[in-house]
Amino acid sequence: DAGVIQSPRHEVTEMGQEVTLRCKPISGHNSLFWYRQTMMRGLELLIYFNNNVPIDDSGMPEDRFSAKMPNASFSTLKIQPSEPRDSAVYFCASNSMAGGTEAFFGQGTRLTVV
Amino acid sequence: DQQVKQNSPSLSVQEGRISILNCDYTNSMFDYFLWYKKYPAEGPTFLISISSIKDKNEDGRFTVFLNKSAKHLSLHIVPSQPGDSAVYFCAASVGGSNYKLTFGKGTLLTVNP
Numbered sequence: 584d585a586g587v588i589q590s591p592r593h594e595v596t597e598m599g600q601e602v603t604l605r606c607k608p609i610s611g612h613n614s615l616f617w618y619r620q621t622m623m624r625g626l627e628l629l630i631y632f633n634n635n636v637p638i639d640d641s642g643m644p645e646d647r648f649s650a651k652m653p654n655a656s657f658s659t660l661k662i663q664p665s666e667p668r669d670s671a672v673y674f675c676a677s678n679s680m681a682g683g684t685e686a687f688f689g690q691g692t693r694l695t696v697v
Numbered sequence: 698d699q700q701v702k703q704n705s706p707s708l709s710v711q712e713g714r715i716s717i718l719n720c721d722y723t724n725s726m727f728d729y730f731l732w733y734k735k736y737p738a739e740g741p742t743f744l745i746s747i748s749s750i751k752d753k754n755e756d757g758r759f760t761v762f763l764n765k766s767a768k769h770l771s772l773h774i775v776p777s778q779p780g781d782s783a784v785y786f787c788a789a790s791v792g793g794s795n796y797k798l799t800f801g802k803g804t805l806l807t808v809n810p
Binding site: 616628631638676687689690691 | 731738739740741742743746786788796798800801802803
């Protein structure tokens with residue numbers, strides 16, 4: 584299996600633009616997580632899906648952030664409009680059962696908003 | 698307020714010696730703890746975990762110790778190898794679930810040949 588696949592690996596955008604990050608979880612995994620890593624706050628959980636349904640989005644920082652999972656093999660995290668403070672590495676992770684197995688992470692998307 | 702703290706941003710050890718990475722937590726409800734390893738430009742990878750009903754878990758060169766009364770856990774790597782050089786994250790969760798993990802900020806381990 585190719586593991587969790589994220590795209591793009593790097594994204595540089597101007598403040599105010601819309602940014603969409605993409606994730607393909609491991610086939611057969613039914614839980615998907617979006618994390619954000621910053622120097623100040625470390626790794627934070629933004630949102631968690633189970634069977635394509637958002638279960639916990641309490642970590643989503645603002646209404647500018649939204650996430651979707653239209654099917655079991657694809658998820659997006661959108662920031663609109665983007666701001667410089669959104670600059671971070673965004674990770675997607677998946678596992679086969681919440682609370683059952685450890686999550687597998689993608690390689691991340693490094694987002695820079697200028 | 699940081700509920701999981703890794704107070705050492707970095708650690709340097711000689712190849713073959715023991716590496717000890719420390720983690721403290723403040724939330725007494727945490728009952729499941731994990732260590733992740735992260736290389737540059739890659740995502741974190743799971744290393745080892747421990748439930749609060751245990752005080753030690755071993756997997757090859759890696760051992761995690763849990764001291765619930767002190768709210769402290771540590772990861773021991775023996776012997777350390779240059780390939781172990783990475784950032785190590787401690788994480789914790791409530792209810793035995795690993796979905797809502799609270800991570801520390803990480804410790805950069807450098808193993809010198």
